[in-house]
Amino acid sequence: MFRKILLAVDGSSHSDLAVDYAGKLAAAFDATLLIVHAYGQTSDLLGYDDIEKRVAARKITGQGVIDKARKRLADSSATITEDLLEGPEAEAILAAAATQKVDLVVMGTRGLGAIKGMLFGSISHKVAQHVHCPVMLIR
Ligand code: ATP
Ligand code: MG
Numbered sequence: 001m002f003r004k005i006l007l008a009v010d011g012s013s014h015s016d017l018a019v020d021y022a023g024k025l026a027a028a029f030d031a032t033l034l035i036v037h038a039y040g041q042t043s044d045l046l047g048y049d050d051i052e053k054r055v056a057a058r059k060i061t062g063q064g065v066i067d068k069a070r071k072r073l074a075d076s077s078a079t080i081t082e083d084l085l086e087g088p089e090a091e092a093i094l095a096a097a098a099t100q101k102v103d104l105v106v107m108g109t110r111g112l113g114a115i116k117g118m119l120f121g122s123i124s125h126k127v128a129q130h131v132h133c134p135v136m137l138i139r
Contacts, residue, residue: 002026004103005022011064017108018107019069023073023075024076026078027077027078034082035069037066038088041088070082090130106135109124
């Protein structure tokens with residue numbers, strides 16, 4: 001039923017929960033798990049004279065988020081691939097889901113954002129609204 005599952009991570013506790021669900025789902029369905037994280041779009045940095053350094057730092061931090069998810073999946077039997085994407089975040093996740101022809105997207109309902117009281121974060125909201133396939137928002 002699910003052959004390729006996209007797991008979107010931001011390193012938050014919600015995202016960690018999504019990692020656990022996605023790992024178990026991928027193992028149960030013998031699916032490939034594609035971990036993605038999107039770092040902030042480079043155009044945000046226009047005007048800085050050390051733009052390359054800042055982009056490199058974003059990539060390192062982003063790769064760290066993916067590595068953390070991979071560690072959490074160490075016991076999963078799923079085949080795991082990864083993609084570090086450049087933002088804007090929701091658009092990058094949607095583009096990866098479409099290009100990679102995934103069957104399911106798994107993500108947290110909320111993330112690192114500080115505003116409590118809202119059920120969805122802006123990224124989970126946008127992805128759930130526009131993605132071509134089923135989406136599982138973990139809470
Ligand atoms: P907001 O960012 O709007 O303040 P939030 O941080 O609470 O709100 P989201 O950012 O929508 O909520 O996070 C929901 C889920 O989306 C996370 O648990 C994670 O699975 C995924 N996600 C968030 N940011 C990224 C990102 N940069 N790359 C990949 N996945 C992400
Ligand atoms: Mg967020």
